[in-house]
Amino acid sequence: xxxxxxxxxFQVLLDRAGIRVKPEHMEEMRSAFMLLQAMRERVxxxxxxxxxxxxxxxxxxx
Amino acid sequence: MTALxxxxxxxxxxxxKAKKLSPVELTASYLSxxxxxxxxxxxxxxxxxxxxxxxxxxxxxxxxRGDYKGPLHGVPIGLKDIYNTKGIPTTxxxxxxxxxxxxxxxTTTRLLAEAGTILLGKLSTWEFAIGGTSxxxxxxxxxxxxxxxxxxxxxxxxxxxxxxAGLAMGSMGTDTGGSIRGPAAWxxxxxxxxxxxxxxxxxxxxxSFSLDHGGPMCWTSEDCALMMEVLAQHDPLDPGSAxxxxxxxxxxxxxxxxxxxxxxxxxxxxxxxxxxxxIKAGIEAALVTFRELGCAxxxxxxSPLSAYGDAAALISRSEAFAxxxxxxxxTPELYGELARQRIMMGAFIRACDYxxxxxxRGRLIAEIASVFESVDVLICPTMPGVAPKLGDLGNMxxxxxxxxxxxxxxxxxxxxxxxxxxxxxxxxxNMQIVGRPFQxxxxxxxGSAFEKATSYRDLRPAQWAxxxxxxx
Numbered sequence: 279x280x281x282x283x284x285x286x287x288f289q290v291l292l293d294r295a296g297i298r299v300k301p302e303h304m305e306e307m308r309s310a311f312m313l314l315q316a317m318r319e320r321v322x323x324x325x326x327x328x329x330x331x332x333x334x335x336x337x338x339x340x
Numbered sequence: 341m342t343a344l345x346x347x348x349x350x351x352x353x354x355x356x357k358a359k360k361l362s363p364v365e366l367t368a369s370y371l372s373x374x375x376x377x378x379x380x381x382x383x384x385x386x387x388x389x390x391x392x393x394x395x396x397x398x399x400x401x402x403x404x405r406g407d408y409k410g411p412l413h414g415v416p417i418g419l420k421d422i423y424n425t426k427g428i429p430t431t432x433x434x435x436x437x438x439x440x441x442x443x444x445x446x447t448t449t450r451l452l453a454e455a456g457t458i459l460l461g462k463l464s465t466w467e468f469a470i471g472g473t474s475x476x477x478x479x480x481x482x483x484x485x486x487x488x489x490x491x492x493x494x495x496x497x498x499x500x501x502x503x504x505a506g507l508a509m510g511s512m513g514t515d516t517g518g519s520i521r522g523p524a525a526w527x528x529x530x531x532x533x534x535x536x537x538x539x540x541x542x543x544x545x546x547x548s549f550s551l552d553h554g555g556p557m558c559w560t561s562e563d564c565a566l567m568m569e570v571l572a573q574h575d576p577l578d579p580g581s582a583x584x585x586x587x588x589x590x591x592x593x594x595x596x597x598x599x600x601x602x603x604x605x606x607x608x609x610x611x612x613x614x615x616x617x618x619i620k621a622g623i624e625a626a627l628v629t630f631r632e633l634g635c636a637x638x639x640x641x642x643s644p645l646s647a648y649g650d651a652a653a654l655i656s657r658s659e660a661f662a663x664x665x666x667x668x669x670x671t672p673e674l675y676g677e678l679a680r681q682r683i684m685m686g687a688f689i690r691a692c693d694y695x696x697x698x699x700x701r702g703r704l705i706a707e708i709a710s711v712f713e714s715v716d717v718l719i720c721p722t723m724p725g726v727a728p729k730l731g732d733l734g735n736m737x738x739x740x741x742x743x744x745x746x747x748x749x750x751x752x753x754x755x756x757x758x759x760x761x762x763x764x765x766x767x768x769x770n771m772q773i774v775g776r777p778f779q780x781x782x783x784x785x786x787g788s789a790f791e792k793a794t795s796y797r798d799l800r801p802a803q804w805a806x807x808x809x810x811x812x
Binding site for chain 2: 299307310311314321323330331332
């Protein structure tokens with residue numbers, strides 16, 4: 279996935295999500311979006327079938 | 341003689357019990373300080389003088405009759421303004437909830453009232469516990485008592501500032517990514533994020549259901565333990581509440597830390613995240629203290645800080661957007677700019693990313709449990725630096741912010757911030773102490789041992805002390 283997103287492409291995502299952003303905040307939001315994209319990429323990694331979501335955790339001794 | 345506002349809860353409780361200190365006198369003293377100083381500090385959104393004095397008179401009557409309820413009886417406290425209070429506005433520091441008056445107390449609000457605490461008022465917060473230090477809300481942001489030009493951190497900003505300034509003996513904060521421990525760090529106090537499930541979330545405005553924690557903030561870890569003795573109760577009305585035996589907070593206060601094994605997560609602050617040299621020096625000095633107290637200190641290795649931060653951020657943004665989507669879309673103008681922008685980012689996280697973050701969370705919880713097989717507590721900084729100037733935090737959404745605190749929201753571990761000294765500029769340094777789930781008592785015991793072995797609890801914010809002396 280591209281590490282950058284154009285202002286135009288980001289605007290399409292905003293429109294699709296129904297989000298209005300003031301022009302002066304657009305660049306901050308676009309940069310934050312790219313940071314989020316990087317997080318998504320890092321969290322996506324090979325996992326086994328048994329790597330289930332941590333809906334609960336079972337602490338030791340419980 | 342110690343001024344009333346410099347008494348800790350542990351010091352005041354025996355005086356209150358012995359009828360040597362009047363809850364009415366104590367409460368009046370705090371209300372007087374709030375009136376004198378909070379105009380500069382902005383720790384309180386709403387002060388409740390009449391209600392507080394009525395509660396103090398009630399407490400005094402009960403104690404005089406011999407109906408002493410325990411160490412919190414007659415103790416003046418404040419609540420972050422996301423804790424529901426029956427008949428009293430609970431605003432979330434937001435225009436959206438400006439007129440929100442709950443019909444019932446949060447479970448924690450009720451437990452503290454039943455223990456005989458005196459509610460002085462509701463405390464400032466980042467908007468909905470996410471918005472950052474904002475200047476476009478109905479109330480101004482809280483300031484740091486150690487230097488009013490500096491930020492107290494958030495989101496429990498007023499809770500931290502009020503304790504450091506001597507405007508309450510105890511306060512309640514909430515912590516989704518560090519919102520108790522960050523303000524505790526920058527305000528130089530003690531703040532505990534309890535084990536997930538140990539303190540009820542019922543009646544606290546949610547930010548991220550699976551990462552939110554409520555917990556105490558006090559001048560000392562010993563005082564946090566006294567509050568936890570009341571707060572740690574199973575709540576059937578909170579689906580995340582754990583039905584477990586209460587940690588032995590009272591018994592733990594009597595024990596030392598000799599023989600405990602301390603694991604230092606050194607790579608967090610040496611290589612994973614840029615950390616202020618003064619913070620690092622404070623940690624090293626603290627480790628010397630712990631060795632002198634008889635602890636064994638070793639380095640441990642976890643996954644990189646970013647692995648925890650990525651999963652926690654994806655989960656928290658998703659859950660926050662799920663809660664706020666409807667009102668954010670319908671009335672965005674009722675949110676401050678920072679809260680609006682931060683919450684909106686959740687719209688861009690897909691369901692599969694959220695689920696993968698939860699799967700990563702499971703792996704990281706297992707990892708930390710494994711490390712705890714060889715150590716009793718972990719130590720690392722709470723914050724990578726001291727308090728910056730108020731307003732300098734800005735938005736910062738677009739910059740990577742490695743967080744030492746989010747790690748333990750993700751794992752649900754009990755995590756305490758304590759003051760580990762002072763910078764050359766006179767601002768508090770910080771240290772985080774983390775334990776196994778439901779060993780909150782041990783974490784507080786370690787924090788308390790450190791505070792008693794050092795002199796950092798003897799130093800109050802100078803400018804406030806001087807002004808207080810002048811006023812008295």
